[in-house]
Amino acid sequence: MYTASCLCGGIQLKINTEIPHVFVCHCQQCQKAQGSAFVAIAPIETKNVEIVKGQELCSEYYATTNKKRVFCKSCGSPLFSARLDLPDLIRLRVGIINEPLKAEIASHAFTDYKAAWFEILDDHVKFKEAICE
Ligand SMILES: [Zn+2]
Ligand SMILES: [Zn+2]
Numbered sequence: 448m449y450t451a452s453c454l455c456g457g458i459q460l461k462i463n464t465e466i467p468h469v470f471v472c473h474c475q476q477c478q479k480a481q482g483s484a485f486v487a488i489a490p491i492e493t494k495n496v497e498i499v500k501g502q503e504l505c506s507e508y509y510a511t512t513n514k515k516r517v518f519c520k521s522c523g524s525p526l527f528s529a530r531l532d533l534p535d536l537i538r539l540r541v542g543i544i545n546e547p548l549k550a551e552i553a554s555h556a557f558t559d560y561k562a563a564w565f566e567i568l569d570d571h572v573k574f575k576e577a578i579c580e
Contacts, residue, residue, distance in 0.1 A: 451543040453524035458501030460526070462491060462539065469541055469550045472577075473565075474557035476510050480525055481540075484565040488528070488538040489550065496527075496537055 449462040466489045477486035498505065506520035516528045527537040541548055555567055556577035567573065 449548070450545045451526075451539070452545060453501070453504075453519035453522050453526060453543060455519060455522035455524075457504045457521050458519050458524075458526065459499045460543070461497040461499050462495060462544070463497065464491060464495040466491070466539075466541070466544075466548060466550050468553035469548070470538075470553050470556065472556045473561035475560055477557075478560075478562060480510070480516055484562040485555075486525075487541050487552075489541050490536055491527075491539050493529075493535050493537055496539070 448465055451460040451462060452458060469487050469489055471485050471487050473485045478484060480486065501519070504519050504521050505517050505526070507515040507517050509515050513532060514528055514530045517526045518524060519526065524543060525540045526543060527539045529537045541550070552569060552571045554572040554574060554577075555561075556574045558567065558573045559575040561567065
């Protein structure tokens with residue numbers, strides 16, 4: 448249904464499912480991992496994600512012991528995160544999707560930690576804390 452790639456194009460993914468909802472996380476780990484105010488992710492069943500090119504470029508970083516953040520070791524693009532105790536699910540960074548994404552924001556998490564310069568202007572559900580994406 449969608450294709451995705453990192454900035455250098457070395458890693459190409461195929462997403463074989465619809466993506467109705469995007470979840471936004473404002474926690475500090477996500478801010479640092481993206482170099483921005485928040486991360487926008489979509490949970491996708493692992494079986495619906497195919498790495499069609501560049502598996503060897505995929506690098507992993509564990510900011511917490513239970514969750515890996517996978518990124519391109521050539522260009523640094525964040526690709527997805529995955530919790531070790533939830534191996535059937537990845538959390539795709541939706542900015543790497545190539546096609547226009549027809550999705551709605553489902554919620555904002557960790558709004559207590561949001562960037563001071565960023566104002567949340569929509570009316571979607573807000574969680575002061577939550578499970579980090
Ligand atoms: Zn890359
Ligand atoms: Zn987070």
